[in-house]
Amino acid sequence: MTSTETPPTSTPPSAGDRRRWFALAIVMTAAFMDLVDVTIVNIAIPSIRQEAGASWSQIQWITAGYALAFAAGLVTGGRLGDIHGRKRLFLVGIGGFTLASALCGFAVNPEMLVASRILQGAMAALMVPQVLSIVHATFPAHERGKVFGLFGAIVGLGAVSGPLLGALLTEWNLFGLGWRPIFLINLPVGVAGLILGSRFITESRAPRALKLDLVGVALVTLGLLMLLYPLTRGRELGWPLWGHVSMAGSLVVFGALVAYERRKGARDGSPLIELSLFRVKSFAAGIAVQLVFGIALGIFFLVWTLYMQEGLGWTPLHAGLTGVPFSLAVSTAAGLSVQKLVPRFGRRVLQAGALTLALGVLLYIWESARYGLGITSWQMAPPLVVMGVGMGLIVAPLTDAVLSGVPREHAGSASGLINTVQQMGNALGLGLVAVVFFGRIGERLTPAQVGPEFADAFQYALGWVAAVMGAIFLLMFALPKRPAQHVEGADTAGGGEGADQQAAGEPADARKLPGQKTASELVG
Missing domain, CATH: 1.10.287 (Helix Hairpins)
Structure with a gap:
């Protein structure tokens, strides 16, 4: 697992060394590229199916294959960075990610595209865990508040711009390439990151890294x-x-x-997995929440895209613009939950988020049934805003709540396991789309049947998402009423990761560990 608590073996740049800001720009760009790649693909899936002739199961694997490879490789990638050097693994990851993007862009058939997406996910698993490890090794504690503020802005920008960029690239049909530029756009960015990263990033590794399991x-x-x-x-x-x-x-x-x-x-x-962590009640419950929440997100985002573009016949740009209120609501609610609400109300904020998200899903089902195929983006906006608020209330403070009872020495292992389970849940949700969405659609549809069948399947799948959110609400009762860092008089020397970083003077935003997805990243 990746841990950010061990000092680097090499001397980090001094406070007056401008190289560290170049290094920051490089790793942030890589994180932005990974996030945009996920969101950009979702919006282009119907175009890929039509132009590449992919089956429904291949469409699922274009997304699920990436999530599965990413989940399976995160732990390995973080551990390899600790052992062999984070700069080295970052460069290997960004180079491999760029190569896999080229293979995706030039795929000659759906099978090659699925294989290339799996490779892309595996390379992202090498690259992403190193990003914040490099930040921790490069910047002193008193500068990390500014650094993570920049990181949050970049992540928020990626969540909003990814679907729009994917929609525009698909609509423009650059050089007659159709959907392929959504992958090829990574090539110049990746090559620049590889060249500049080799020059400006300082190498670091854990002094006593464990062997890879x-x-x-x-x-x-x-x-x-x-x-x-x-x-x-x-x-x-x-x-x-x-x-x-x-x-x-x-x-x-x-x-x-x-x-x-x-x-x-x-x-x-x-x-590979520190089983003693599951003796901590809050961690065990939090892992269950992360898994089930990942399943709900995996189902929703794929069927939502298919509903808008296949069922309603909207263009990618129309669908991308429709999702903007959702992304903005997630970002706004996430900031408020961490800074204002959780310190005052604790666990109840997360539970309110689960109920709010379920309410938004039910409102979406009602509107879809009421307006049918004539539903507009403006009519979708209210349920999407409600859902976005609910998601923002959950995803931002959830990690702190899960880690609040974890011993300091296992914080890195716990963080890596949380993110791995989250990605596993996402992959499982994408797999379940075959049951809760495609299982409702007839095998042979006439053009006149496509819209109604997709609308019915969308409503059915969202019913499952609402039920899952109810289960998450109940699971949250096992979380601590307040994360340790928000408990007055809490012992910052003894407990979990949040307390440890509070003692170091780091802001709440800095508690996102390597490989841990942020609120906005989940939007993809």
Whole structure:
């Protein structure tokens, strides 16, 4: 796991060294590129399906494959950065991400595009965990407030601009390339980042990094593939027996993973997953919340895009502009929740967010049923704003709540596990789209049937999302009433990561650890 608490082995740039600001610009640009790539693809999915001739299951794998590779590789990427150097792994990651983007852009068939997206997710898993590790190794504590303020602005810009940029590039059809520029735009940015990063980023690594648990990585990846592949392809293949056997077998693999990690932890203290963390009630509940929340987001964002463009027949630009109120509401509510609401109301803010998000989903279902295929962007705006507010109230303070009871020495492991589970949930949600969305659509639709069938499937899928948010509300009762850093008189020397960073004088925004997605990143 990646940890930001260990000092770098090399001397960081001094306060008067301007190189550190060049390094900041480079790693922030890489984070921006990763975020935009996720959101930009979502808006172009219908165009990819029509122009590339991709099946519905291939469309799912264009998004789920990236999420799965990213989830499976995050832990490995963070650990490799600690062992071999964060600058080195960052350069490998951004170089591989750029190459994978080129392969996506020049894909000759859907199969090549899916494979290239999986490679892209794996390279992002090497690149993203190093970003904030490099920031922590490069900047002293008193400067990190300014740095993370800039980071938050970049993330917010990426969340809003990604769908719009994807819509514009698809609409413009540059050089007759259709959807391909949404990937090819990464090439000049990636090459510049690779060249400048090799010059301006200072190398750092953990002084006593643990060894990489290859068996643990293999078991996690195998278990996820055995679960997600038949879930995604099952409907298309008629739910064969081997699919049910594979999904049941994934539980056996995950059980073997737990047993192996327990033995490895007792033997050499370097497991992939620190199982002792699950004895902390708030962490165990928080992991469950992250998993289920990821499932809800994975379902919603894919079916939302398909509903607007396939069901309603909107252009990518029309759909991209429709999502702007949602993104702005998430960013605004996230800032208020961390700075104003959580210090005063604690856990109730997250629970209010779950109920608000569920209310927005139900309002969206009602409006979709009432206005039918004649629904407009202005009519969608109210439920989207309500949903955005609910999401913002959850995603920003959730990490602090989950980590508040985690011992300081396991903060890095806990942070990496939270983000990995979140991405697993997202991949699982994308797989479940085959059941809750495509399962409602007829196999052979006439043009006159497409709109009504997609609208019905959209409403059905959103019903599942609302039910999931109700489950999340109940799970949140196991979270601490107030994160440790917001408890008056809390012992900052003894507890979790939030307390540790408060003692160091770092602002709340600085508590996002390497690889941990922000509120705005979740919008993608």
